[in-house]
Amino acid sequence: MSGVTLTNAIKKYGDVQVIHDIDLQIDNGEFCVFVGPSGCGKSTLLRMIAGLEETTGGEIKIGARDVTHVDASERGVAMVFQTYALYPHMSVEENMGFGLKMNGHPKDEIKAKVSEASRILKLDDYLKRKPKALSGGQRQRVAIGRAIVRGPEVFLFDEPLSNLDAELRVDMRVEIARLHKEIGATMIYVTHDQVEAMTLADKIVVLRAGVIEQVxxxxxxxxxxxxxxxAGFIGSPAMNFLEGIVTGGKVVIPSLGGREVETKVALPAEGQKVLVGVRPQHITIEAGDGGAVLDLRERLGGVSYDYLIAGDGEKIIVENREIDTLPEGSSVIVKFNAEDCMFFDANSEERLR
Structure with missing residues (x-):
């Protein structure tokens, strides 16, 4: 097993640059998740590490080896894709061992490695079945088992749960977390789902437009x-952002009837705009004329989400764990503590500290 190091990694398609000077260190045994919206470059970056995309500039190392221009088959990585890509005419056992068979490994060695992967993934009862007799989650476990038997230095996962329904996604997420805990291998995982990122990762790399925003x-x-x-990408539901104006050393929020928020962060000059970030669970509401209206309540059992519309059309989401008291259409006062707020420059969108 090995870590992965990227230094000034660049990817261009003709004149179009899609990956911009990526510097990243993924330690040995770490579970690292690339996350970001569609088109941010996360799958391209993963494929560059795998050797499936040519690296235009910079360097990629796996352990101490420079693999920037090494063929994918020689990099010591194994990749699990969104599609299972199993051979339909082969059994589970044959699918898992096929790569080793093609590389001329002895039958006893193949059998032992397939048996160990099957034990880890709880596939012992399915080894003689064909893929058509398996559920989607079982097929994905077979695809992961095929990667395990290769004994790679690094596992790469490209949105492996996207084809599964919601319940199976949760089950497979647990399976992958358990797999990492048991074998301790370096794993790099791509997803657009920040819940998967939060629950699986030791380290998250947030990407936007081919640039790392934060690690x-x-x-x-x-x-x-x-x-x-x-701030808006990590957390579900997303953080609320309210427009404020610096007034007398405080932040005034016009959409909430001129609500004043005191803060010790370094604010811009008087009259400048800032964004006030508040997470849904830090907001409460009560009946009254506070400049907002309860537009819709989404009931999910133990928790509800209240969707508010503030005075100037700003939308606010509130996490509500109380018994429903206010009907939809009610005028409400929005309450939160200043210490629960984050402040962002309205132009650069950088955090004010």
Whole structure:
């Protein structure tokens, strides 16, 4: 097993640059998740590490080896794709061992490695079945088992759960977390789902337009985002952003009837706009003329989400764990503590500290 190091990694398609000077260190045994919206470059970056995309500039190392221009088959990585890509005419056992068979490994060695992967993934009862007799989650476990038997230095996952339904996604997420804990291998995982990122990762890399916005542990990114993009992307439901104006050393929020928020962060000059970020669970509401209306309540059992419309059309989401008291259409007062707020420059969207 080995770590992965990227230094000034660049990817261009003709004159179009899609990956911009990526510097990243993924330590040996770490579970690293690339996350970001569609088109941010996360899958391209993963494929560059795998050797499936040519690296235009910079350097990629796996362990101490420079693999920037090494063929994919020689990099010591194994990749699990969104599609299972199993051979339909082969059994589970044959699918898992096929790569080793093609490389001339002895039958006893193949059998032992397939048996170990089957034990880890709880596939012993399915080894003689064909893929058509398996569920989607079982097929994905077979695809992961095929990667395990190769004994790679690094596992690469490209949105492996996207084809599964919601319940299976949760089950497979647990399976992958358990797999990492058991084998301790370096794993790099691509997803657009920040819930998967938060629950699986030791380290999250947030990407936007081919650039790393921030790198850190899940809770570091949640509690201490560097900018509005990271603050809004990490956390579900997303953080609320309210437009404020610096007035007399405080921030005034016009959409909430001129609500004043005091803060010790370094604010811009008098009259400048800032964004006030507040997470849904830090907001409460009560009946009254506070400049907002309860537009819709989404009930999810133990928790509800209240969707508010503020005075100038700003939308606010509130996490509500109380018994429903206010009907939809009610005028409400929005309440939150200043210490629960984050402040962002309205132009650069960088965090004010």
């Amino acid at each position: 850190g542990s899940p809770m570091d990114l949640y509690n201490d985002p560097d900018n509005k993009f990271v």
